Amino acid sequence: MNKVTTILWGLSALVILSAMAAITFGPADIDSAELISCLVSSCQNPIVNVIIWQVRIPRVLVALVAGMGLAIAGAILQNTTRNPLADPYLFGIVSGAGLGATIANITLADNLTIALPLAAFLGALFAVIIVVFIAKVLQRMEQLLLAGVAVSFMLASITQFILYFGEPFATNRVIFWLMGSLARVEMSNFYVIASVLVVAIITVFALHRQIDALLLGDESAASLGVDVDKLRLLMLGICAALTATIVAYCGGIGFVGLMIPHIVRQLVGVTTLKLIIGSALIGAIFLIWVDVIARSSLPHAEIPIGIITSALGSIFFLFIMYRSRAIN
Amino acid sequence: MSTLLNISQLSWQVPNKAILHNINFTVRKGEVIGIIGPNGAGKTSLLRCITNQNNILASANVTGSVQLKNRAITRYSTKEIAQHFALVMQKNDSIFALSVQDVMKMGLLPHKTLFSLDSDHDKAQINLALKKVGLEQALHTNFNQLSGGEQQRVLIARALVQASQILILDEPTTHLDVYYQHQVLQLVNKLNITVIMTVHDLNLASLYCQRLILLNQGQLICDGSPEEVLVPKQLSQVFGLPCQKSIDEMTGAIQVSFYLPDSHGKNSQFPESPDE
Numbered sequence: 001m002n003k004v005t006t007i008l009w010g011l012s013a014l015v016i017l018s019a020m021a022a023i024t025f026g027p028a029d030i031d032s033a034e035l036i037s038c039l040v041s042s043c044q045n046p047i048v049n050v051i052i053w054q055v056r057i058p059r060v061l062v063a064l065v066a067g068m069g070l071a072i073a074g075a076i077l078q079n080t081t082r083n084p085l086a087d088p089y090l091f092g093i094v095s096g097a098g099l100g101a102t103i104a105n106i107t108l109a110d111n112l113t114i115a116l117p118l119a120a121f122l123g124a125l126f127a128v129i130i131v132v133f134i135a136k137v138l139q140r141m142e143q144l145l146l147a148g149v150a151v152s153f154m155l156a157s158i159t160q161f162i163l164y165f166g167e168p169f170a171t172n173r174v175i176f177w178l179m180g181s182l183a184r185v186e187m188s189n190f191y192v193i194a195s196v197l198v199v200a201i202i203t204v205f206a207l208h209r210q211i212d213a214l215l216l217g218d219e220s221a222a223s224l225g226v227d228v229d230k231l232r233l234l235m236l237g238i239c240a241a242l243t244a245t246i247v248a249y250c251g252g253i254g255f256v257g258l259m260i261p262h263i264v265r266q267l268v269g270v271t272t273l274k275l276i277i278g279s280a281l282i283g284a285i286f287l288i289w290v291d292v293i294a295r296s297s298l299p300h301a302e303i304p305i306g307i308i309t310s311a312l313g314s315i316f317f318l319f320i321m322y323r324s325r326a327i328n
Numbered sequence: 329m330s331t332l333l334n335i336s337q338l339s340w341q342v343p344n345k346a347i348l349h350n351i352n353f354t355v356r357k358g359e360v361i362g363i364i365g366p367n368g369a370g371k372t373s374l375l376r377c378i379t380n381q382n383n384i385l386a387s388a389n390v391t392g393s394v395q396l397k398n399r400a401i402t403r404y405s406t407k408e409i410a411q412h413f414a415l416v417m418q419k420n421d422s423i424f425a426l427s428v429q430d431v432m433k434m435g436l437l438p439h440k441t442l443f444s445l446d447s448d449h450d451k452a453q454i455n456l457a458l459k460k461v462g463l464e465q466a467l468h469t470n471f472n473q474l475s476g477g478e479q480q481r482v483l484i485a486r487a488l489v490q491a492s493q494i495l496i497l498d499e500p501t502t503h504l505d506v507y508y509q510h511q512v513l514q515l516v517n518k519l520n521i522t523v524i525m526t527v528h529d530l531n532l533a534s535l536y537c538q539r540l541i542l543l544n545q546g547q548l549i550c551d552g553s554p555e556e557v558l559v560p561k562q563l564s565q566v567f568g569l570p571c572q573k574s575i576d577e578m579t580g581a582i583q584v585s586f587y588l589p590d591s592h593g594k595n596s597q598f599p600e601s602p603d604e
Contacts, residue, residue: 082423206442213434215422222381223417224437224490225410270424271433 004268011281015064018288022060023052025292054187062185063291064284065193066246067256069200071283073239074257075264075275076204079211080235081145087258088243091148091236094254095155096127097247098178102159105170116177117248124244127155132233144236180251180306182291189249196245200238201276207231208272215270252306255313256283262320330357331398332494332522338377338392340370340384340546347373349546351392355494360516360523362537364530364557366567369543371526375496378524379413380404410438414487416497420479426471428463428482429454435489457488461515477508484515497525501532534558535581542566558582568601 024035028051034044035052043049070088077086088094100123104115134147163171204211210231213221218228246253264278287305290312294305333355340348348370355361363371376384378394380401385394394401396412404412414435432454433446458464461481466474471482480500487495497516501509509529513536516523527533533540533554540557542550544566550557560571569586576583589599 079424084423209433209437209440209444212430213437215424215426216420216431216434217417217422219381219417220415220420220434222406223379223410223413223415224434225405225407226437227406265424269430270422270426271430 004274007268008274008277008281011278011285015281015284015288018285019060019064022063022288022292023056025296026051026056027295058185058187058190059182059291060288061187061190062182062193062250063287065190065197066182066250066253067260067283067285067287068280069193069197069242069246069283070253070256070287071260071264071279072197072200072204072276073242074259075261075272075279076200076211076235077239077257078261079270079272079275080214080232082214082217083145084262085258086145087255088239089252089254089257090145090152091240092127092131092151092155093124093240093243094178094247094252095152095159097121097124097244098174098252099123099155099159099162100126101177102162102166102170102174105174106162106166120177120248121244123155124247125240127151128236128240128244132236144232176251176304178252178306179304180253180309181302181304182250182294183302185249193245193249196242200242201280203234203238204272204276207234208276211235211272250305253287254306254310255316256287256309259313259316260286331355332357332396333378334393334395334398335378336393336395338374338390338394340373340377340390342389346546348377351548353541353548353551355522355524357493357522358520359539360525360537361539361541362525362527362533363541363543364527364533365543365549368545369566370546371543372498373546374543375498375524375526379409379415379496407438410490410492412492413494413496414490414492416480416483416487416495416500418499418502420483421472428458428466428469428471428474431471431482432458432467432486432489435486438490438492453489454485457485458482460488460519461485475508476503477505477511480504480508480512481515484512484519488519494522494524495519497523499526499528501527501529530558530563531581531583534583535576535579554582558584560584568599 020035024030024032028048030048030052034048037043038049038052043052073088074086077088077091078084097120100119100121101116103123104119108115131144131148131151134151135144138147163174210221210226213224213226214228214231221228243257260283261275261279264275264282268274268278290308291305294303294308297303331354335354336352338348338351339346351374363374365371377390378401380394383402384390385402396404401409433450436446436450455464455467458467461484463478463481463485466478466482471479474482484495495516500512500516504512509532513532516525517536527537537554539552540554541548542557542562549566550559550562558573560573563571563584567586570589571584571586574583574585575581
């Protein structure tokens, strides 16, 4: 077994251990013996049973697939655009979701449990469609990222305009939603995110050689028989669906897609297959533990998960800049 | 020698300018062809048409035909074209730290199906190709850290893994110093496959190509052996400078040199560019 395979197996084991350990964290004290008996046979205490199966397991599983999904989306976008700073958030996906959520909040007072994620999802897709449309009109697919940044600011300004004149309660809801949280997730959310994730992973596995060919430039990839524009569009579509689904249920969780692939490249390499598997595993471990911090660091309150990922992400980013300065 | 490529009446017209005008030539198996000419003569455009990059031949501005093995190149899929042509570009670096192995694996792409992984046979092919270009030790080296000459050799090795019949090189020696220029061209010459390359340095072209095609302002001026093409009068007209021919004592190859009209002096009048 070579070094990369060993690392990936080690990370897989860490994902399972992290998920198990994360279930024991929370306001109610549940020790590992009780947890194991609940998982393998049946719970002695019915309250513990409810907490484990209906609160903690869904939450840990959603953290797992959301971490995987955000990290994979970042990795795919970075490789297909050859830009190490590409991130699903830069393509307007979150500001689109924010606009969708805002409109749903302002126009619908109730029924928000279904309407909010749906509106956020539609908003995110809407944003990506505009970005692709602009890039098509300009006939410059390599400028997707710049178009994304512009669209992102445009949608955010519309959202802020609506919120500024909107009803304060609705505004509050949207702002808290944008900070990201796994507090309200259910098992059904896990199934939806996991299905999109499986489709994304299968597609990337199928096309991994094509994506790799892009790493030495569009011209080189085209000479190897890759339809560059079509491939880039397909990958953007997959990343958009993946991120939009996650953002719809969990709100804005930033920096995961940017940060995780950077770490993975140092550990296992830059080609797509290794990068995707590594990003999925480290993304899962990262978000599981960030969610543990979010729900257990303050005594009677939760910290929105997006605040923690952004804080860690920005520090991490500065650290990378500092380190690359030291190397150069 | 059997005919591989047949280019006939190829023209590429954009408003107010003919990028290529009525180009006709055939390429036989095993030939090493150098395309020469001044900047803007249409050398790289010709390469783009031959390989139908971005489906350029389907564009309304392009007329004429390119046939590969007696079949119009427009009827080949992009994958089939990649199985026939391998391209080595001028500039190849990646923002990510690709290893030589990663770059070599790209050459497998035209022969692979979706989901496929690398077999032992693939790895053997990669090692063999690297050995042919003298870089078998470099398999795990970072591609970006290689010298320009080594990068070109890796890309030529990638073309070997690609197992295509025609190797296309666009200015393969541009960023290389004298040693690597000769090393790369000698390597290309020894591979025993059909090669079409654009070359700026006429003396290198003379030394390493069996056949030269001289382009100027989109037109094919001359097509033949270095002796037939490197004629001082012809070159003076195309490049706009007086030209002199000699035979290199060591290699026996034709060498040409250009000079300013009343030369030796730094203050001599520079002639106007022939394009203007």
